[in-house]
Amino acid sequence: MTHPEKPPEVWRRLPSAEWNDQTAAHLLRRTTWSARPADVRRAREEGLERTLDRLFPSAPLEWPRPPGLDGFEEEWRELQGKIREASGVEKRYLQREQRERSQAALQELRIAWLQGAAKPENAALAKWGLFLGDVYVVSADKVRNASFLWKHQEIVAAHALGPAPALTKAVSRSPAMATYLDLARSGKKAPNENFARELFELFVLGEGSYTERDIKEAARAFTGYRVDPRTGGFRFAAGQHDRGRKTIFGKTGAFTGDEVIDLAYEEPAAAEFLPRELARFYLSETPLPPEHVAALGGWWRGAGFDLRKLARTFFGSRLFFAEEYRGNLIKSPVQFYLGLLQDLDLEVTPLPRYSTSRLRQMGQELFRPPNVRGWVGGRAWINSSTLAVRRQLVQQLFAPLREENLNADEQRILAEARARGVDRFTVSDRWWDEHVGGAPEKAARQLVDALLPAGGAAERVIRTVRDFLAEGSSGRRDERRRMAAIAILQTPEYQLC
Amino acid sequence: MNNSALPFLPTTRREFLRRSTQGIGLLAFSRFAPSFLVQSTLAAAPAPEKDRTILVLVQLAGGNDGLNTVVPFEDADYYRLRPTLGIAKREVLPVSDTLGFHPACAALHELLRNGELGVVQNVGYPNPNRSHFRSTEIWETASDSGEFLTSGWIGRFMDNACAGAPTPEHPACVHVTGDQPQSFASEQEHSTFGLTPGVRGGGRNEGGRLLEAMLDGDDHQEGNAGFLKHTMMNALVTEKKVQRVLTGYRPETTYPDTGFAGALRSVAALIAAGFSTRVYFVSLSGFDTHGSQLPQHARLLRTLSEGLAAFQRDLKAHRLDGQVTTMTFSEFGRRPSENESGGTDHGTAAPLFVMGSRVKAGLHGSAPSLRLERNQDLTYSTDFRSVYATMLDRWLACESAAVLGGEFRGLPLFA
Numbered sequence: 001m002t003h004p005e006k007p008p009e010v011w012r013r014l015p016s017a018e019w020n021d022q023t024a025a026h027l028l029r030r031t032t033w034s035a036r037p038a039d040v041r042r043a044r045e046e047g048l049e050r051t052l053d054r055l056f057p058s059a060p061l062e063w064p065r066p067p068g069l070d071g072f073e074e075e076w077r078e079l080q081g082k083i084r085e086a087s088g089v090e091k092r093y094l095q096r097e098q099r100e101r102s103q104a105a106l107q108e109l110r111i112a113w114l115q116g117a118a119k120p121e122n123a124a125l126a127k128w129g130l131f132l133g134d135v136y137v138v139s140a141d142k143v144r145n146a147s148f149l150w151k152h153q154e155i156v157a158a159h160a161l162g163p164a165p166a167l168t169k170a171v172s173r174s175p176a177m178a179t180y181l182d183l184a185r186s187g188k189k190a191p192n193e194n195f196a197r198e199l200f201e202l203f204v205l206g207e208g209s210y211t212e213r214d215i216k217e218a219a220r221a222f223t224g225y226r227v228d229p230r231t232g233g234f235r236f237a238a239g240q241h242d243r244g245r246k247t248i249f250g251k252t253g254a255f256t257g258d259e260v261i262d263l264a265y266e267e268p269a270a271a272e273f274l275p276r277e278l279a280r281f282y283l284s285e286t287p288l289p290p291e292h293v294a295a296l297g298g299w300w301r302g303a304g305f306d307l308r309k310l311a312r313t314f315f316g317s318r319l320f321f322a323e324e325y326r327g328n329l330i331k332s333p334v335q336f337y338l339g340l341l342q343d344l345d346l347e348v349t350p351l352p353r354y355s356t357s358r359l360r361q362m363g364q365e366l367f368r369p370p371n372v373r374g375w376v377g378g379r380a381w382i383n384s385s386t387l388a389v390r391r392q393l394v395q396q397l398f399a400p401l402r403e404e405n406l407n408a409d410e411q412r413i414l415a416e417a418r419a420r421g422v423d424r425f426t427v428s429d430r431w432w433d434e435h436v437g438g439a440p441e442k443a444a445r446q447l448v449d450a451l452l453p454a455g456g457a458a459e460r461v462i463r464t465v466r467d468f469l470a471e472g473s474s475g476r477r478d479e480r481r482r483m484a485a486i487a488i489l490q491t492p493e494y495q496l497c
Numbered sequence: 498m499n500n501s502a503l504p505f506l507p508t509t510r511r512e513f514l515r516r517s518t519q520g521i522g523l524l525a526f527s528r529f530a531p532s533f534l535v536q537s538t539l540a541a542a543p544a545p546e547k548d549r550t551i552l553v554l555v556q557l558a559g560g561n562d563g564l565n566t567v568v569p570f571e572d573a574d575y576y577r578l579r580p581t582l583g584i585a586k587r588e589v590l591p592v593s594d595t596l597g598f599h600p601a602c603a604a605l606h607e608l609l610r611n612g613e614l615g616v617v618q619n620v621g622y623p624n625p626n627r628s629h630f631r632s633t634e635i636w637e638t639a640s641d642s643g644e645f646l647t648s649g650w651i652g653r654f655m656d657n658a659c660a661g662a663p664t665p666e667h668p669a670c671v672h673v674t675g676d677q678p679q680s681f682a683s684e685q686e687h688s689t690f691g692l693t694p695g696v697r698g699g700g701r702n703e704g705g706r707l708l709e710a711m712l713d714g715d716d717h718q719e720g721n722a723g724f725l726k727h728t729m730m731n732a733l734v735t736e737k738k739v740q741r742v743l744t745g746y747r748p749e750t751t752y753p754d755t756g757f758a759g760a761l762r763s764v765a766a767l768i769a770a771g772f773s774t775r776v777y778f779v780s781l782s783g784f785d786t787h788g789s790q791l792p793q794h795a796r797l798l799r800t801l802s803e804g805l806a807a808f809q810r811d812l813k814a815h816r817l818d819g820q821v822t823t824m825t826f827s828e829f830g831r832r833p834s835e836n837e838s839g840g841t842d843h844g845t846a847a848p849l850f851v852m853g854s855r856v857k858a859g860l861h862g863s864a865p866s867l868r869l870e871r872n873q874d875l876t877y878s879t880d881f882r883s884v885y886a887t888m889l890d891r892w893l894a895c896e897s898a899a900v901l902g903g904e905f906r907g908l909p910l911f912a
Contacts, residue, residue: 141783182787182788182838182840185788185837185838186837186838187837189837190836190837192787192788192836192837192838192842193842193843194787194842197627197628197843201628207628207630207631212627328720328721328722329721330721330725370782371558371559371629371630371782372629373629373630378721379721379724380677382724382725382728383677383690383691383728383732384690384691384692384728384731384732384735384736385691385692386691387728387729387732388732388736391708395704457718457722460711461711464707464710464711465707468707468710483703483704483707484707486704487704487707487708487711488711490708491708491711491712492712492718492722492725492726492729493722495725496721496722496725
């Protein structure tokens, strides 16, 4: 890998002598969903460089298209046509039908995303896409057409490893973004400022690095961006575009939207904004020392704002592996859920009440972040009610599915999944056989080793579990073992990565 | 800002675990937590009185369009600025010769006529910020436009009102929102609790006791591990209590079938159960009406109006209305001139509602002037911190200058 210049000291590669089980586990926990013992061993043997190659390859992650999406797009267009011609009660009926269809499609997208992201080989890029999508936010709250939301995440995935300005430009043409931030309705007579404001505040520069006038002028450059109703793709309506001269960041010209994005990346704040977001998402809620952000940002600008280079430098750096950043980041609900599945060798249950609804209750509803800023993360994930749901989710994974309680649709979905060989929904006897056996002392140690990161707390948990297992009558051994596993996954330690 | 010279210190380790929750205070405290000092004077402080006053904050997230909430129906400028979005005079529900409510606010209109609803007009602050997040932060931390505070105004109220009090039986503040509102962030530790409608607490069984045993180690943890541990301990204790209250609650009225009304129903349940909680926080979102505003805004105002009215009816039936004041707030109002998408962009000042049987009903403050150029913004006439000062001094009985960091003139909101 060649850099335009060597990154500054703290951002240099971790010395190979320090690559061991602990550092490998740290890299895997932060860049993917979990660090199973076998994954750690493999990474340690391959070395840091090859592990980074594998986690952040040169080719972007291609998401398989969810099967129902083509049919949905066709339906949507058809209904759209009918709605235009209808009026009164009929119009309202059709609109409701359209909303319901989209809700159903969205539900499918969420499951499809989870299933794709749950594959260990996809984990790092899925998480990277989640990070970028948490910067370039769109939400089902406003984007009613579910296929736009899927397209948006495809756009982000496709540009996730290239230059950041290209990603920003592609996103400005994303139908979901055009809808979400009202670009699709912004005309030269009265430009809508929503996109221009968030472009500067939340995508590229950060609050305070622009003036209200910059926003008003930039809004003019983004006029005429439309969504083609026939294809659902981007269309430029030249007649609606303001071709006049604009003054932005003190520069004057008849700028287009793309040129405004280039101007924004020329601003000093652009070099530091995304690295700061990156550190907040992956490293620590406590902001990095400004000089470190400035150093990384300066180097990144020199590297052409390349996102893959940024990831490889960041995740391979001495700073990333520093002691103070180990095992103390609060897992997001998605990481908690997908990490549980990997640790327990399970697959996504394609039923909302076992998967997507749980994520929503934990505070992370896929494709529907709370607002333009996305999920705040860190300690904001945790309060008494989200913790209660985390605990319930663990219990759910250890209890057999009560299929007689499922409704007909749910039973059909499960049958379809099973026909495709997807059937590991709750913890099986096999998992117990492979991971836990023997006397209380040994069983307790095995459980903790399989489920908790090593550390001071682990010894305390082992003692408690050992005593608990030794207490019960032998007839209830399996039941107590199960309760112990559940409690371990509910501990504060398991909420951290 | 804290007028108590006594440090906030627990008397036992268990009490420490029960008291501490989210917030910056925990980190500051953790540094000397291992040595638990006994402050017997603290334990002797009086318990909160039974007739304490309660404040319910209702956030209208996204920026509520004030001009279409309280409509200046005699102002030609209003219709000039709002050629398609303006609400016609014959549709508004009049509250004065010149102003009236949006037609979706019928329930609020009735409350006003019953003497239970006040409207503070044109509330804002100097040098308004039009970013959702920054402006929400300004409102929640009660800062100046250019000032950055880490604690919220309710958090500082708790710092002042609760410092030195014995560990309360109930949380000091409760939020019915996914995240803890920034308003609750405090310098010291206070027990706060969040609940999500529709989420039931985990069952109490042997497994739950095992988890408690795992948490009960003597080792002291810093940072996020300590934070999680304390939050979990607290949650286990409070959860049991709250769950009992919510499932057993019998409201004295029918609440509308909306998430917002459901949240208010939960608040009523906790108040009726005699919780010593002083502040509740609920939120209704979707007010960021950049496009196709008319139907969306009407739906939101109806949800707000009918939810608040049901809550007030329920409180009255329980004879608790004398104890509770409810106030709304939103990060900003919207631009007086409508945009090309049938919506409105981010603006500045807006009216807010104050509801309660001890509230002086009717209009407070003065309406904004609409003699504006296209895309010009309203100039506020009442600083939002004047409203806060009134709530603190006149309702919560807490010296406002200590919480707001300065004197703000109160308003005659209470009879």
